[in-house]
Each structure stands twice: as structure tokens, then as C-alpha cells.
Amino acid sequence: MAQEKDIILRHPKDPSALLDIIRDVQDHFGHVPEEAVARVAAHLKLSEAEVRGAVTFYHFFSLTPRGASTVYLNDSITSRMKGRTAVAKAFEEEAGCRFGEVTADGLIGLFSTSCIGMSDQEPSAIINGVVFTRLTPLKVKHLVKAIKTGKPVRDMVTAWGDGANQSDLVRSMVSNNIRKKGPVIFGPFESGSAIKNAVARKPEDIIAEVKKSKLLGRGGAGFPTGLKWEFCRKEKSDMRYVLCNADEGEPGTFKDRVILTEMPQLLFEGMAVAGYAIGAREGLLYLRSEYAYLRNHLEAVLEGMRRENLLGNNIAGSGDFSFDITIALGAGAYVCGEESALLESAEGRRGEPRNRPPFPVQTGYRNRPTTVNNVETLCTAAKIILHGAAWFQSMGTARSSGTKLFSVSGDCERPGVYELEFGLTVQELLDIVGAKDAYAVQVGGPSGTCLSRQDFRRRFAFEDLSTGGSVMIFGPWRNMFEIVANFMDFFIEESCGWCTPCRVGNTLLKGKLEKIMAGRGSAQDLRDLEAWGKNIRALSRCGLGQTSPNPILSTLQNFRELYEEAIDRHKEFVPDFDLGEASLEAARLTHRQPIMGETSHE
Amino acid sequence: MSEITIDGKVCKARAGLTIAEVAKANGIYIPTLCNYRGLKPVGSCRVCTVRVGGRYMAACTQIAVEGMVVENTAPDLEDMRRSILEMLFVEGNHMCPTCEKSGNCELQALAYRYQIMAPRFPFQFPVRQVDASAPKIVLEHNRCIQCQRCVRSIQTEDGRRIFVPQNRSRRRKIGVDPRLVSELTDEMALKAMDVCPVGSILRKEVGFAVPIGQRKFDKKPIGTEIDEEITR
Amino acid sequence: MSKPVIATASLAGCFGCHMSILDIDERILKLIELVEFNKSPIDDIKTFTKPVDLGIIEGGCCNSENVEVLRSFRKNCRILVSLGECAIMGGLPAMRNGIPVKECLEEAYLNSLSVAPEDKIIPNDEELPIVLDKVYPCHEVVKVDYFLPGCPPSADIIWEALTAIVEGRPLNLTYDMIKFD
Numbered sequence A: 001m002a003q004e005k006d007i008i009l010r011h012p013k014d015p016s017a018l019l020d021i022i023r024d025v026q027d028h029f030g031h032v033p034e035e036a037v038a039r040v041a042a043h044l045k046l047s048e049a050e051v052r053g054a055v056t057f058y059h060f061f062s063l064t065p066r067g068a069s070t071v072y073l074n075d076s077i078t079s080r081m082k083g084r085t086a087v088a089k090a091f092e093e094e095a096g097c098r099f100g101e102v103t104a105d106g107l108i109g110l111f112s113t114s115c116i117g118m119s120d121q122e123p124s125a126i127i128n129g130v131v132f133t134r135l136t137p138l139k140v141k142h143l144v145k146a147i148k149t150g151k152p153v154r155d156m157v158t159a160w161g162d163g164a165n166q167s168d169l170v171r172s173m174v175s176n177n178i179r180k181k182g183p184v185i186f187g188p189f190e191s192g193s194a195i196k197n198a199v200a201r202k203p204e205d206i207i208a209e210v211k212k213s214k215l216l217g218r219g220g221a222g223f224p225t226g227l228k229w230e231f232c233r234k235e236k237s238d239m240r241y242v243l244c245n246a247d248e249g250e251p252g253t254f255k256d257r258v259i260l261t262e263m264p265q266l267l268f269e270g271m272a273v274a275g276y277a278i279g280a281r282e283g284l285l286y287l288r289s290e291y292a293y294l295r296n297h298l299e300a301v302l303e304g305m306r307r308e309n310l311l312g313n314n315i316a317g318s319g320d321f322s323f324d325i326t327i328a329l330g331a332g333a334y335v336c337g338e339e340s341a342l343l344e345s346a347e348g349r350r351g352e353p354r355n356r357p358p359f360p361v362q363t364g365y366r367n368r369p370t371t372v373n374n375v376e377t378l379c380t381a382a383k384i385i386l387h388g389a390a391w392f393q394s395m396g397t398a399r400s401s402g403t404k405l406f407s408v409s410g411d412c413e414r415p416g417v418y419e420l421e422f423g424l425t426v427q428e429l430l431d432i433v434g435a436k437d438a439y440a441v442q443v444g445g446p447s448g449t450c451l452s453r454q455d456f457r458r459r460f461a462f463e464d465l466s467t468g469g470s471v472m473i474f475g476p477w478r479n480m481f482e483i484v485a486n487f488m489d490f491f492i493e494e495s496c497g498w499c500t501p502c503r504v505g506n507t508l509l510k511g512k513l514e515k516i517m518a519g520r521g522s523a524q525d526l527r528d529l530e531a532w533g534k535n536i537r538a539l540s541r542c543g544l545g546q547t548s549p550n551p552i553l554s555t556l557q558n559f560r561e562l563y564e565e566a567i568d569r570h571k572e573f574v575p576d577f578d579l580g581e582a583s584l585e586a587a588r589l590t591h592r593q594p595i596m597g598e599t600s601h602e
Numbered sequence B: 001m002s003e004i005t006i007d008g009k010v011c012k013a014r015a016g017l018t019i020a021e022v023a024k025a026n027g028i029y030i031p032t033l034c035n036y037r038g039l040k041p042v043g044s045c046r047v048c049t050v051r052v053g054g055r056y057m058a059a060c061t062q063i064a065v066e067g068m069v070v071e072n073t074a075p076d077l078e079d080m081r082r083s084i085l086e087m088l089f090v091e092g093n094h095m096c097p098t099c100e101k102s103g104n105c106e107l108q109a110l111a112y113r114y115q116i117m118a119p120r121f122p123f124q125f126p127v128r129q130v131d132a133s134a135p136k137i138v139l140e141h142n143r144c145i146q147c148q149r150c151v152r153s154i155q156t157e158d159g160r161r162i163f164v165p166q167n168r169s170r171r172r173k174i175g176v177d178p179r180l181v182s183e184l185t186d187e188m189a190l191k192a193m194d195v196c197p198v199g200s201i202l203r204k205e206v207g208f209a210v211p212i213g214q215r216k217f218d219k220k221p222i223g224t225e226i227d228e229e230i231t232r
Numbered sequence C: 001m002s003k004p005v006i007a008t009a010s011l012a013g014c015f016g017c018h019m020s021i022l023d024i025d026e027r028i029l030k031l032i033e034l035v036e037f038n039k040s041p042i043d044d045i046k047t048f049t050k051p052v053d054l055g056i057i058e059g060g061c062c063n064s065e066n067v068e069v070l071r072s073f074r075k076n077c078r079i080l081v082s083l084g085e086c087a088i089m090g091g092l093p094a095m096r097n098g099i100p101v102k103e104c105l106e107e108a109y110l111n112s113l114s115v116a117p118e119d120k121i122i123p124n125d126e127e128l129p130i131v132l133d134k135v136y137p138c139h140e141v142v143k144v145d146y147f148l149p150g151c152p153p154s155a156d157i158i159w160e161a162l163t164a165i166v167e168g169r170p171l172n173l174t175y176d177m178i179k180f181d
């Protein structure tokens, strides 16, 4: 195991290196073997339980082998809508094992995973880090055959996507699907212009400009960016950090992926501008591991910027501004997008949210004041510095300046990324993307709201429909309960499990939903769903749990009639118990007739 | 010194104290479960949730801020707390009649105080193993409520953790370090058992030591020492 | 007005809760004055002969017969009470709930040391109730109106609950009455 030792020893003896080491070990062995756990623990002076605790938190790390080729098939609703079930079946048949298992010869492992940010080109999967999109059963057949012959997975991608996806450093079949370019994110941008403009001014002026622009965070919460920077700058500290949140885990969103692919320099300049404004010397891009295929590309852009003195010491002749950016990789955990969990993960631990206060601007990365911003926010800030707050405010609405990227997927003719001014109505967007007979629109992902037709007049803006940009469209032929169930499964899987309401409550909610779906619902069950959901919302510790009942609560509100139809309205109590089902197994084992056609005596 | 009110009662609050600490100092009981004196609060159980200006927060982690108007015993709030206790009961397998901790268990005691006769939620009956591999302690995962008290209180001298959360979501469980746990001293093993609010960490070869009737919560509800007046 | 009618049954329980009913000592004389017993192992009446006001259930549902009895109680009783831990949460019998039925049956009838070699057969007579996949708390099978915890519930909580329900007043349960063990 000399090799393994090298993998471990080349890392610093610093606990914050834990995830990096685990990733190297995982990549090398396909899992984290027992011996490695012990050596990693010894190297970092941690207990083995601590190492295992970190390994088992992240979806893409494993203590047991995951196969020489590991398939992670996306299980989001958009994937299901585009034929995931048949694709999954093809994988199982061709590989010869079920999902969750590894083939007997250890060649192929099949696993499900939460949304990988390809909702505009589903069904998609990641195989040994390589992204495959628009899968069909036939393509799967060829893929698995090729894997069995020992062909490297990378070589199975034969057609590249558009733009930088074709570049030597990416070589990915992912398409950008940029359908509408706007002036802010996808407008013209000259390399170095934002940084040069910024360092010619005082940091305070930068903050003032961003404040004046009324830029609100694009990651979902909508916090004023200028204010965040100001808080951070005002904290007394020897060091400050800029963190860019590129975890993009909300199902249905993929716009950050496209920015990272096509506009990485704009993003990095935005980080440098933020760094200059708050007085930071270091920036960190926390990249979800689903987007690791972009890493070399991003590193190359950073290298280029260093060459041009846009990063490094004495940037752009500023005299005293030094700033550089490193990339940290996630390992499969939606909750790591929550800013304090992101910090924990970036520091090499289980990605569990922190208790707040203190907020990251006070005590963030490595316990220093830190601004955490979304990819799109930082890009937008760079443009604001370049073109001024007035330019920015000339777009959008009174309280929501500028443009927003929308990630549009589901039942429409033109899924993809749209840069549009704030203030347009849902119906207007539906018309643009070619969704003629939309029945329901999920805004903001599972944690957002599900709108019915009567709400299509509402506007995308922080004063009305606040959103990180995920828009999933469902036609009238879709089963809404299946959609809601899929969303609940997502939260159940992605809960960090720290606090009771989220860890336990979501499973209970889902159970109730299944009861109703099985035709065993009563009026009481609807009341329970609502009451339990509100409790989970109020009692949970972080944003994940606080929004996790939304799929149920918002459909209960906007699609009430579906629930009413699904239940027995004349009964106050219907048990979930079914004698036929409960006695089936024993009847089978003893070769007796199961008890059929039973009716409740209620 | 600042002032907050809890259910209308004016409470003096020393700077930096949490709402839970301020309440206690002022003779007001806010139920807690994961909280433990001397350990950094983690806010995992959420039983201490209070309402401040319509917003919900955990009293054990929220610092009291001048002028806060805290609701503690509103009937709907108490019912929310009850629902958390019920979740903890259905999440695991709590067979109190067979449990060494019965009568001394804080989860059970809270259920008594809140008069929980049967949970509103269906029992999950999870499949969990009992881990008796360590020489001095047994881990009864069926009863663990993820309070992290053991995680926080039991460490080696050089700061390595012996009890550490493993997995995530509902699969989350407390894992022990096999080597370090075998080096536990009698003292530490006893401390681990005492710090665990439920019957999840048990010292081997002891148990059922105190006769029924004399156990911690046989006679008086949990929290009695803080608010003498139980009005239920 | 005629006396309120009570019925009781023991499903997957140990009869301990019934013992606790009898444990109300001399108050049992008063009880008999107050109420009339119908279907119950206490008086050995096997079927319901009239509408019942109060049904008391001990034990959870571990087989199809338990379910039938419980349902007939729900049908015939105005108020239904789950008495004791087994009725409320499955209790000791529910400790099998994590084990597949197949393993349970094999352990009980094939592999157990106490099974004589010639008796190694899983009973499958059509007359026998069918074992359920797990033990169910009563309120997950029918609607239950009151719960009296304890293993067994104390005579005091039983007395208080019976008299309160029969008199139609709210239960007044003191701290020492509610115990789960």
C-alpha cells in the first residue's frame, strides 16, 4: 500500500485537508479502505471515527467499493420526466446488478444521485466523473458494453457540447443551452476590465456603488450584497475571505454551471472585486463535485489571470492589493450550499450547518469574517462596478434591479438558460420558452413554490416571486403527487440529520403523502399534512428543513382539489393499515390464501 | 445587563447569555434535551424552541438581545414541542419497560411532563443494531436521539473524538472509534452513560440499580427544580 | 338509565394489563356496581350481546385474528381505549418488527432448540390466524379514543380513566399515574 501512503502523505498534516485526502483515496481505490481510514486518522491526528464520519457524510465517498466504473444516475424529477425509469432499467439489465449495488466482478456499480445540474438535458448520469446527458436505453446499452470491454469512460464521449464544452480542458457532451443573452451576465466583457476599474477606486466606493445598485443575492435568499460586504469589511480581523458558492444543488437549477463554463473570468473578477472591497487576500471557489469536469478549465483561467497579473501580488498595478483564488471541491451534499455548511465543508469536515449567530460575515471561513456569495451575484457585482449602479438600476423593477438567469426545464420546447430582466410574469416566461399548456410551474426548485395557472400572472421579482432561478414546468398529463413525492425524497436524502424536525419529520410527511397516494387518505390526513409541515418549517435549524415541507404545503394550497379528490371526504379516519398487505408475506410462506378484499369496519 | 421578557415576565439578562440561560436564572423553565451544562449548545433536538416576534428559535443557541419579547408557554408552541418529543419516540425503538434508563431518562421525563399518551405519528420501527463490542459500554442505537452530548463531552486528552456522528439524513447514527473506545477508563465510561439523556449509552454490568419509586423522575416532573409551579 | 357496558380483550399482550384492571382492589366492587361487563375474558362472555359503551384493548395486533377482534370492538364500542404499552406501541412483541416474518417463523418452528425434530413444520392450517408482517399498534388499525400507558398501567390510572369516561367527565391524570414502565 505504498501508493496509498503517498496519496496521504503528500497532504499537509492539517485536519482541514481531510476531505482532499479522502477524495484522493476515493479516486484511487474507488472507495476508502479500512487501512486508509487508520492512516488518514494518524496523519491528521484525528480519531478513525472522525474520518469515517466525514466519509459517510458525503454521497460520493464510500467505505465500501463502488465498482471500477461507478454510475451515478440522476434521480431528479426532470430526469424522470425524460425517461429515467427506462434508462435505469437498461443500466440494471446490461450491468447485471440493481441500483445501490456493485456487480459481482466489481466492474460496475450503479447508484442514484440527486440533481446533477443537467435538468435541461436529462436523463443524465456521471460515470467516473464524466457527465453523460440525454441518455436513452440504447445509449446505455452501448455504454455498458464499452465499459465491460475496459474502454476508458472518458473515451466514450464522442460528441462535444457547444462553446467551452468543446475546449481541450473540458471535452464534455454537456450543452450550454443559452437561449437568451442579456446585458449583465452574458453581455460583452473585456478581460481585466472589472478588476482594473475596481482597484482604481477606494474599497469603500466599491461597496457604496454595489449598495446603490440594490443588488440582492442571486443564491435564493436575496440578501443585499453591498450590505453583506460592508458588514464583512467592518469586522475587525487580520484576515478576511471571499467564498463563492458554486454548490448549485437545488434541483432544476443549472445556470451557475453555464456561467462557470462560459464566463469563468467574469466570476473570478467578481471575486477579486469583492476581495478588494472587503479587504481579503484569498478567495475560495466551492465547486460542487458534480461540476468537477470543469475544474481544469477553471484552473487554466485562473492561471491565465495570474499571468496577466489579475491575480497574485500587486494586482493590476494597484500597489497593495494582493488576491488569489483556490478551488475547493464538494463531494455530493446539497446542504453544503447552505453558507455555514459550506464553510464547514471547505474546512474539511462534515457539511453540517453551524448555529447562527455568529454569521459568516462575523466568523466565517477559518473563523475569519467571510462573504459568501452566489456565482451569479459575483458576476453581477463585477458588471455593476464596470457600468455603474444607474445602468444596473435601469433594468428590472423598483426593488429588484437588473437581470436574472433562469434555469428552465421540464415540459417546454426550449429548456435552457435565459437572462431576463426582473419583473416579467410567469406567463411571459412560459411564452418565451415555448410551454403552451403548462399546468404547474415549480419556481425556485423543491424548496420554492408550486404555482397553478391562476398564479401565472405573478412576477419574478423579490417583491413577488423570489427565486434562485429554477423554473420547472409540468404539463397537464403529469402526476403532481409523483412530483411532490420526488421532492420529498430529495429532502429526506439530503437532510444532514442534525436536528429532529428535518431528520424525522420529512419521512413522516412523506409517509402521510404515500398514504393519500395509496387511496387511504381522509380529511384528517390533509389536516395532519398541513400541521406537520408547518411545524417542520418553524422548528428546523437551517434553511433546508425550513423549506423542506414546501412541496407539500404549496401544492396543498395551490392544487387543493387534487388532494380532495384523492381522499375519502366522508371519513374522518382511514387507517394506513391494510390486512391484505400485512398478511401477504406469512400467507405466501405458509402457502395459504392471503386475506383479500377486506374492508375497514369504520 | 439587558432586559428581555419571557411570557410577559421581565428578566434580567447578562450579556452574552442565551435565552435558555436567562430563563433559568430567572426561575423560568424552558424544556431542553440536547443541552447540557458545560457543553457548547448544538440546537439539535429543538425542544427548547421559543417564539420571538413571530419567529421561532432555539432558546439554547439564541443569545438574548435587549428588548426581546419571548413566548415560552403559548399552547400552540407547547404542542410543537410535544410533536418533537413524539417524533423522537417514533423515530427509534423505545421499549421503556425493558430500558435500563427508564425513570432516569430525560426523553421519557419530558413525555411525562407533556402528558404524551401516544404519539400522533406512526411508529417507524427502524432496524438498528445494538453494538456491544466495546469492553465497557453498550451502544443501544435504538434509543439514540442524536443529541450529540456524548460527541461533545467525551474526547481523548489530545482532543480526538470517540463518539462521532456517521452518515447523514435519517441514517445518521453515532459511531464510536473502536480503538479509542476500548481504552475508555471506568470513569469516562460512567461519564458517557451519565451524559446520555436516554438509554443509548449503557455501562456494562450495571443497570437497574435504583429501585422503581426512587428514580430521578418517578416523583417529580423534569424541570420542577426550576419552576416550582406546575400548573398542568 | 341502565348501567354503562364495558368490554375488554387481550390481543398480542401478556394479560398483565387485565391483571392490573383486577388490581384496583376493593374498588372492583364499586366498579361492578357502576358498570356491566359484556364480552371480556374477565366474565368469559365470548361475543358481543349488546352495544357497548367502553371497549378496552390490551395488546397490539400481531395476527389476522387480533385485527378481526379489534375491528369488532371498534364496531361495537362507542369509546375505545388502548390499555398499556403493547396496545399503544406494540410493546415487547413488536421487538420482532425489525426481523423478516420468514426468519421469525423459521426460528419459532424450525430452528429453535425447543422444537422436536419430528415437529419441524411451520403451521399452515387454514383455521389458524395469519401472522402479520409486523406487530401494529391498535390506533394504526382502527381509531382509538383514549390511551392509558404503562407496562402495566397502574390500577390508579385505570380507575381514574374508567370512572371519568363512564361519568363523561375529563380525565384528571396526576403525574404519578402516567408511566411507560
Ligand SMILES: Cc1cc2nc3c(=O)[nH]c(=O)nc-3n(C[C@H](O)[C@H](O)[C@H](O)COP(=O)(O)O)c2cc1C
Binding pocket: A216, A217, A218, A219, A220, A221, A222, A223, A225, A245, A246, A247, A248, A249, A250, A334, A335, A336, A337, A338, A339, A340, A372, A373, A374, A375, A377, A378, A542, A543, A544
Ligand atoms: C439548503 C440550502 C442550499 C443552498 N444552496 C445554495 C447554492 O447551491 N448556491 C447558492 O448560491 N446559495 C445556496 N444557498 C443559499 C446560501 O446559504 C447563501 O444564502 C448564498 O450563497 C448567499 O449568496 P448570495 O447572497 O449571493 O445569494 C442555499 C441555502 C440553503 C439553506
Ligand code: SF4
Binding pocket: A335, A353, A494, A495, A496, A497, A498, A499, A500, A502, A503, A540, A541, A542, A543, A544, A545, A546
Ligand atoms: S434543518 Fe435539516 S439540514 Fe438543516 S440542520 Fe436540521 S437536519 Fe440539518
Ligand code: SF4
Binding pocket: B093, B094, B095, B096, B097, B099, B100, B101, B102, B103, B105, B106, B107, B108, B143, B198, B199, B200, C180
Ligand atoms: S431511552 Fe428513555 S424513552 Fe427510550 S426506552 Fe429508554 S426510558 Fe424509554
Ligand code: SF4
Binding pocket: B143, B144, B145, B146, B147, B148, B149, B150, B151, B163, B174, B195, B196, B197, B198, B200, B201
Ligand atoms: S448516544 Fe446518547 S448522548 Fe450520544 S447522541 Fe445518542 S442520545 Fe445523545
